[in-house]
Amino acid sequence: MKFTAKVAAARAVAGLSRVTRTGGGTTAPGKLLLSLDHDAIRRLAARLERGSVVISATNGKTTTAKMLAGLLEPELEICHNRSGANLTSGVATALLDSAGKSVGVFEVDEAALPSASAALDPAVLVLGNLFRDQLDRYGELEAIGAAWAELTGGLEASCTLVRNGDDPLLASLPSGAAGTVTFGIADSSAALAEMPHAADSKWCARCGHRLVYTAVFLGHLGGWECPACGNRRPALDVSAAAIEQEGLDACSFTLQTPLGERRVRLPVAGMYNVYNALAAAAAAHALGGVELDRIVTGLERFDPAFGRFERVSVGGEEALLLLVKNPAGANEVLRTLALDERPKRLLMALNDRTADGRDVSWIWDVDFELLAPAAVVTTGTRAAEMALRLAYAGVDDQRMIVQPDLEAALDRALADGDGPLYLLATYTAMLDLRGVLADRGIVRPYWEAE
């Protein structure tokens, strides 16, 4: 079969799954294509005249890719796995529509990165973060780190490596013959008071000595150095200074780049999104030909709707991921949920780690009375306390299950009844929840899949 015929066959599958709405439209065509021609990604990606930007990270891949796509478009026609299908099958599926596109923007699963990157031969490789705050994933992440080091050590001069300098693991990766663009946060006032509970021991990737942090911004991301071997956070090419968070709605920061600096108001909140924005800006800069104005405009018009209300498909069911961490934001979320009058299932994950706020008093200021869930599973470090709060909000305790284990709680929430499933989680619980979903390969925002 000629290559064009293989592509046509895969496109037919894509068309079929869209028509029948059977799902799988974001991966099945690519799977078929790869089974017909394992070299398909390379051949299709070669059609992109400006090449591809490949983005990987434990967290923020989708948002970063979406931000980057937003600031490249509409001037550039992009090929983007915007559904979040980030294994090679998802990339191959997206590439079925690469004809006439000038640049690819692909988020790629951490484990799939080496093979996907080898096939895509990216012009820009963006590495956002590698979190190891889930102990059960520690081993896996070490393995991923080793695989990434092998990948980056072999990069050619045609590639620019964009890396988060605040992540000691990423900053310590070799870069082969590639040029580098390093991004990070240059605002010590934005530092956490102490290292988050789950990230309390960080070791030098070069010599294994315990790292010293001058500032921690998120997890193990921050200003760091190794007192033993001198390994330290590299100079930042693209950075954010004077960060101001505006509740859950937005944040502002001064974007500092080799092209100049600008104040940016990003319509999504959180340090996390500052990193995502930096990664997107650094990637655009590395790609070249994107002016600072376009970068700023693109970031400022980022559609926040899904940053806070992320739709995922869990076990074939619709679920909405909602970060809740303070009364004002949580009440806004609950007010929105109350608009959905269908019987709801709720998973409420309350952690009391540093990044969540160790004091969980705030849940008593949240109007959980607005909810009338059909079933509730509470989870997290303060799962029972959350259930107690909901009981006071009038939720029948016969309808509540307290399951501190997040994964078990998720399974329980999935197993109980039907109706839309809302996954509310505090900051670290959301990271954990996303980790669980990612482990299962189901962090797949599907809102743009069709």
Next chain:
Amino acid sequence: MSSLVVAHLYPEHLNIYADRGNMMVLRDRCLRRGIGFELIPCGPGDGTPRADLYYLGGGQDRDQSLVAADLLRRAGELRAAADSGSLVLGVCGGYQMLGHRYLARDGREIPGVGLVDLETSAGESRMIGNISIRCELDGQELVVVGFENHAGRTQLGPGVQPLGRVLHGNGNNGRDGGEGVLAGGVIGTYIHGPLLPKNPALADWLIRRALAAREGEVELEPLDDGLAEQARRVALRLVES
């Protein structure tokens, strides 16, 4: 039918640590037993209502300053109420305001309502974290668990008893092992979380004490506190970690 009347002082100003959670608990534990519950919000300029329990929560410095003068105006009424068997409960900032004064870092002195012999001065660092204390209330031993977050160091006057002894955490000043105050009908504590949901025995003690002046000895039937006990066990475990 007996009924508990609670005056919530300055709920718009002093509510920083979800003080309304404490109101929910008092209300719920009364209503589940067929005891009436009346909550009277009392803001600056309002008259001081007659109540079985006066509740004063914590606020940010600015908000506390805003109501401090108004509270002083009520000193006589609150004193009289406490003397006739009503309870006055202050939590966090509200606790500090029950004393003679608060000495800020910059030397400013914010006068308190002086219901109890104690004073507070701002320390260099905040005392933040989970806390547990052991109390003996009318011969009943109980452990109260919650969260503390305060820069103020509170010193009790000679002979004034704390609400409890610190098991884990800092308490009044991080030095003398005392936490809060219990002086007649005046009760103060730094413990929030809020204070009452995870400490149902303390809530019941407050209800019994508050009702005693008007209703005499009230028998409170036991309630199913399964979830509260579960949350409490977790909190007691976390306070040790």
